[in-house]
Amino acid sequence: MRAIIFAAGLGTRLRPITDSMPKALVPVKGHPLLEIAILRLKAAGCRDIIVNIHHFGEQIIDFLQAKDHFGINIQISDERDLLLDTGGGLKKAEWFLKEEPFLVTNADALTNLDLRQFYQTHLQNDALATLAVRQRESSRYFLFNSVGQLCGWSNVKTGETRLSRDEPDLKPRCFSGIHAISPQIFDFFPAEAxxxxIIDTYLSAAATERIVAYPHDGDIWMDVGKIPQLEKAGEILEAVLPR
Structure with a gap:
């Protein structure tokens, strides 16, 4: 099993902490977010991980070296010259991910979602991508039909709606920042950009391909994107860290 951890974000909502460190190394009770993500992937059976870096990227390189790469194969996808966004980040790491279905997680997504089961469900679904989603309030939603297939996306603040499939009674679900993706996704990436x-790619591909929801409302989940969430993250850490 292979995976990529998105760790290149600027972490502007966690300032002033991220004025001197990358968001991925912000600690929760002494455990950097990146460490938590790696340990969870390792516990799920993942032995090959690539981490993209940008903001204070050298600190992430030094951290992984100090931890002896947690005893597994961890590579770096270096975006220090240019931040590539989620789709561009995957495209740059294609050389590492293209041989088999892979997991994707944001470094700041804390959850006790069973990653092994999530990955196996993706394999059984034979989908282009499987997206972990929840029912919660947000400004942006994926839109799924009655059988959980992606049909569109909406931004409730701006009123923008983008449809890949024109189907009735679409259900809005909020993305948890965790995907399982088949390598055929790379065929849908723009050649020049x-x-x-990755949202743009999903919406384009969903017109012809199966991209499906994986509801996990029964799990613990938190986006550690702001100072208040960081303070609350310590309360769920024990349930999130693998034993």
């Missing part, structure tokens, strides 16, 4: 969102 280097900076683009």
């Amino acid at each position: 280097s900076v683009f969102s």
Whole structure:
């Protein structure tokens, strides 16, 4: 099993902490977010991980070296010259990910979602991508039909709606920042662009391909994107860290 951890974000909502460190190394009770993500992937059976870096990227390189790469194969996808967004980040790491279905997680997504089961469900679904989603309030939603297939996306603040399939009674679900993706996704990436969102690719591919929801409302989940969430993250850490 292979995976990529998105760790290149600027972490602007966690300032002033991220004025001197990358968001991925912000600690929760002494455990950097990146460490938590790696340990969870390792516990799920993942032995090959690539981490993209940008903001204070050298600190992430030094951290992984100090931890002896947690005893597994951890590679770096270096975006220090240009931040590539989620789609561009995957495109740059294609050389590492293209041989088999892989997991994707944001470094700041804390959850006790069973990653092994999530990955196996993706394999059984024979989908292009499987997206972990929840019912919660947000400004942006994926839109799924009655059988959980992606049909569109909406931004409730701006009123923008983008449809890949025109189907009735679409259900809005909020993305948890965790995907399982088949390598055929790379066929849908724009040939010329280097900076683009994976959301754009999903919406384009969903017109012809199966991209499906994986509801996990029964799990613990938190986006550690702001100081208040960081303070609350310590309360769920024991349930999130693998034993």
